[in-house]
Amino acid sequence: MHASLPDANTLITRLAAAIAPSLTPDTLIVGIHTGGAWVAERLHAMLHCGMPLGTLDISFYRDDFSRIGLHPQVKPSNLPFDLEDRTILLVDDVLHTGRTVRAAMNELFDYGRPASIRLAVLVDRGGRELPIRPDFAGLALDVPEHQNINLSRLDDGHLTLSIA
Numbered sequence: 001m002h003a004s005l006p007d008a009n010t011l012i013t014r015l016a017a018a019i020a021p022s023l024t025p026d027t028l029i030v031g032i033h034t035g036g037a038w039v040a041e042r043l044h045a046m047l048h049c050g051m052p053l054g055t056l057d058i059s060f061y062r063d064d065f066s067r068i069g070l071h072p073q074v075k076p077s078n079l080p081f082d083l084e085d086r087t088i089l090l091v092d093d094v095l096h097t098g099r100t101v102r103a104a105m106n107e108l109f110d111y112g113r114p115a116s117i118r119l120a121v122l123v124d125r126g127g128r129e130l131p132i133r134p135d136f137a138g139l140a141l142d143v144p145e146h147q148n149i150n151l152s153r154l155d156d157g158h159l160t161l162s163i164a
Contacts, residue, residue: 034075
């Protein structure tokens with residue numbers, strides 16, 4: 001087990017620095033609910049993105065939806081822009097199997113055909129089941145299959161990472 005994880009805000013700052021050189025003025029930032037949306041909010045502000053922030057709830061796009069049913073905290077997706085021929089920076093908190101990202105891409109394509117999609121994650125924990133890799137990661141580490149990395153937001157808005 002890992003003694004401790006770096007501070008989430010430190011990782012977001014690292015992620016923003018990695019993304020900044022390739023960000024164009026018309027790049028659309030889209031966060032995946034819930035943790036990815038929190039990270040996307042911070043990146044959107046740090047990168048001074050002029051376009052509105054988008055969010056996705058991929059609940060209905062998951063490939064295990066028929067087995068696990070609807071999550072009780074489904075939130076509406078909010079994409080206040082046209083995706084057609086646009087560059088998308090898709091943001092998630094933890095990349096594991098790749099299935100969440102696949103579901104997010106399926107949903108994005110239901111809204112239009114982006115020119116490209118780049119993936120930014122706070123933590124790449126390994127364990128991929130699909131051929132999906134991040135373009136940007138705040139931290140990459142191997143975590144045993146039986147453990148999870150969780151991003152939490154405290155009442156004051158502070159983000160914390162933990163391994164359970």
